[in-house]
Amino acid sequence: MKNKRFFLRFLATLTAVTSLVFVWSCIERPMKVADPQPDVISDFSAVQASTRDVDILFQIDTSGSMRGEQETLRNNFSSLMRVLKDISGGLPNVHIGVITPDIGTYTFNVGGCEGVGDDGLLVKGGCANPVGQNFVVDVEPAGCTITRDNDTNICSAHDCSQTNCEVSAFTIEGVATEPAGLQFATDEDGCPRCRNYTGEDLEDVFSCMADAGTSGCGFEQHFEAMLRSLTPGKNPGFIRSNAYLALFFISDEDDCSAKQPGTIFDDSDTSISGNLGPLSSFRCTEFGIVCDNAWQRVITGGVVNYQNCHSRPANDNNNLLQPVSTYTNFLSTIKSSELTIVGAIGGPYNNGALSVGVDENSWPELQPVCYAPSDTVGAVSGIRLFEFVNYFLTDEADLNWAYTSICNPDYSQALEGLGEKIKALVEVQCITTPLKGCPDPSFANGGTKLTSLSDAEAQTCNPNCEVKDILSTGETVPITICPDTYMGGHPQKRDPNLPVNQCWHVTFNEECAAPDANYGPSRGAEIIISRKTNPAPGTRASITCAGFPLTEQLCQDDIDNDFDGLRDCQDPDCQANNNEICN
Numbered sequence: 001m002k003n004k005r006f007f008l009r010f011l012a013t014l015t016a017v018t019s020l021v022f023v024w025s026c027i028e029r030p031m032k033v034a035d036p037q038p039d040v041i042s043d044f045s046a047v048q049a050s051t052r053d054v055d056i057l058f059q060i061d062t063s064g065s066m067r068g069e070q071e072t073l074r075n076n077f078s079s080l081m082r083v084l085k086d087i088s089g090g091l092p093n094v095h096i097g098v099i100t101p102d103i104g105t106y107t108f109n110v111g112g113c114e115g116v117g118d119d120g121l122l123v124k125g126g127c128a129n130p131v132g133q134n135f136v137v138d139v140e141p142a143g144c145t146i147t148r149d150n151d152t153n154i155c156s157a158h159d160c161s162q163t164n165c166e167v168s169a170f171t172i173e174g175v176a177t178e179p180a181g182l183q184f185a186t187d188e189d190g191c192p193r194c195r196n197y198t199g200e201d202l203e204d205v206f207s208c209m210a211d212a213g214t215s216g217c218g219f220e221q222h223f224e225a226m227l228r229s230l231t232p233g234k235n236p237g238f239i240r241s242n243a244y245l246a247l248f249f250i251s252d253e254d255d256c257s258a259k260q261p262g263t264i265f266d267d268s269d270t271s272i273s274g275n276l277g278p279l280s281s282f283r284c285t286e287f288g289i290v291c292d293n294a295w296q297r298v299i300t301g302g303v304v305n306y307q308n309c310h311s312r313p314a315n316d317n318n319n320l321l322q323p324v325s326t327y328t329n330f331l332s333t334i335k336s337s338e339l340t341i342v343g344a345i346g347g348p349y350n351n352g353a354l355s356v357g358v359d360e361n362s363w364p365e366l367q368p369v370c371y372a373p374s375d376t377v378g379a380v381s382g383i384r385l386f387e388f389v390n391y392f393l394t395d396e397a398d399l400n401w402a403y404t405s406i407c408n409p410d411y412s413q414a415l416e417g418l419g420e421k422i423k424a425l426v427e428v429q430c431i432t433t434p435l436k437g438c439p440d441p442s443f444a445n446g447g448t449k450l451t452s453l454s455d456a457e458a459q460t461c462n463p464n465c466e467v468k469d470i471l472s473t474g475e476t477v478p479i480t481i482c483p484d485t486y487m488g489g490h491p492q493k494r495d496p497n498l499p500v501n502q503c504w505h506v507t508f509n510e511e512c513a514a515p516d517a518n519y520g521p522s523r524g525a526e527i528i529i530s531r532k533t534n535p536a537p538g539t540r541a542s543i544t545c546a547g548f549p550l551t552e553q554l555c556q557d558d559i560d561n562d563f564d565g566l567r568d569c570q571d572p573d574c575q576a577n578n579n580e581i582c583n
Helices: 067-085 202-209 222-230 282-286 324-334 383-391 396-402 412-427 455-459 572-578
Strands: 011-013 019-021 040-047 053-060 093-099 136-139 146-148 155-158 183-186 192-195 244-250 304-306 340-346 354-358 364-366 403-405 465-470 476-481 502-508 525-531 540-547
Touching: 053 067, 053 222, 053 412, 067 202, 067 244, 067 412, 093 202, 093 222, 136 202, 222 324, 222 383, 244 412, 282 354, 282 364, 324 340, 324 383, 340 383, 340 396, 340 412, 383 403, 396 403, 396 412, 465 502, 465 525, 525 540
Parallel strands: 019 040, 053 093, 053 244, 244 340, 340 403, 476 502
Antiparallel strands: 011 019, 040 540, 093 136, 136 192, 146 155, 183 192, 304 354, 354 364, 465 476, 465 540, 502 525
8 A cells, every 4th residue: 555645764873772764644653762761862753834724625526326424424514524524623623525526528418418527516506514625724813822621622702703704814925725715603512613614514514415316427527527626726715735635535436537528428320339339338348448358348258357457557558547547646746745644435435346137228338336224226336436445545444434335325434444445644743752841741741650760750840852844845944842931831832922933842641641551652742833823835844852761761779760750660561461570
C-alpha cells in the first residue's frame, strides 16, 4: 500500500547517550534503550493547515438503482456529525458539498445521459438551504475571542457578532476565505458560528441536499466528475487553500470515466460482434478492466468467472477509460497528500474477482456481488473505485471505514470512520515521548496527577523544545514559547489579540495518554502552536524536544529512569513480566 500521507525517518546515533529521531505525522512509540538516563529526542513535523478547516465533498450516484442507498446515507449522516461535533473545540470550520457522477456521454446519444449532466457542479436540488451557495458553510467567526471549556466544548463567553461573519473578517492580504452573506448564529453549546443556512440544523440541510434523485446517467464517470468539480473556477469558494479535503464516493457501480471523445459510448454499432459490443455498462468493464482471462461476450449458459481483475493501465491499447493514475495525480496537484482524505461506500472489491452472466437480451452483464435490503438490482464490484481509494490510504486498517459495502443496512461505520479520521487530523498532535522538564503534563495544567512525583516536581513544565515554521519556500521562522503573562501561557490556537505572531505551549490532552500504567505515548503532552492569523499555505511546523523513556529502563541502578517518582523495583515496570530482580 502506498504511503502518500505520512512518512517516518529513523536515525540512530551511538554516543554516550542514545538518541532517537522521529520525523512525524503518524505516532510511533519511542525505542527502548538500556542507558539508565537516555535523552529520547522527539522530533516531528506536521502540516500547519488552518487546522480546523475541512472541505467535505460527497459524490452521490444518481442512477436509477440508488433510491434506497441515498436514503440510507441521509439517515446515517448524523453519525459523521456526531464525531465532528465531539472534536476538541467543537465542529470544525466546514464546507460541505454534493456532486454527482453524471457528466453525460459527450456527443453520443445515450438515454438519460443528455448533454453534460451536472458537469461536476455542486448541486442542492430544490432545497431552501444553503443560501447564496450550493454548498454548506458552517464556520467559527473571525477576529473575536471565544472562551470554551476544553472538556465539554461549551462556550461560556465570547465577544463575536455579525461583524465577525462578514466577508471582511475572513479576508487576509486581500483574499477572502469565506463567502459573503454568512449569518451569525449560536450553536447548541452556546458557541458562535457563521452559517449560510437558517431554520434547520445541519443534518436536515444535508439530508435535503443528498436527496439527489435517480434520473442521472447510468454511465457513472466518478473520477472525471470529481476532476471537473475540483478544477479551479468550477465551484468558486468551496475549496480553501489551507483546508483538509475529504472526498467521499457513494455508488453501486464502478467508475467509467471515458477517454475523450468518449469513444466507449459510440452507438453506431451496438451488435454483440461489433468492435465495442452492445451499448451497456459491460463496455466499462471490458475496456476499463483486465483480468487473468480475456473477456467473453457470448455466454451460452451460467456465468463466467474472472480472477485478479484490475484497472487497465495507461499503456494498454484496449483501454478506453482514463487510467486511474490520471485522477490520483490530479488530486495530488489540488491538495498535498497530508491534507487529503478519500473514502467510498461502493460495490465490494471482492479480492478482484468478477462474474459475468447475461441480461434479458443475452448481452454480457457484470453480476452483482451483494444486495442491499429491499434492493433487487444489486451492486457490482468497484475495482477502479477501490484502487483510487486505496492509493490515498496510509494504514491498511483504514479500509475498515474507507471502503465499505453499499449493501450494508446502514453506513454508520463508514461515516463514523470518516469523522474519526478528520478528528485525528484536526485535533491532536501528540508528542512521541514524555517531555523532559514536563514529567506530569496533567498536574502541571491543573488536572489529576498521573505520577508519584512530589507536587513541586509534577507542577514543573519547562520542556526543552525547538519549534519553528518551515515555509513552502524553505525559509524557517523560529517560534518562541507563549508568554505566561498572556492567557496564563495557554492562548487559543487562533487568537487575534496574541501579543506575538505565533508561539507554542504545552497542554494536556487525554488522547495523548493511553489509559494504562504509563500513559503513552507522552503522558498526555501535546504541543499547541497558537497563531494570530492562519499560516501561509504549505507551511510545516518542526518540533524538536528532549524527552525520556516511557518506562523504567533498569531495575537496580537507584535511578528513576522514567521520571514518574518510582525507582527500580518500586516501579510496576520492573515488577512486570516476572522480573527476577524484583520477585
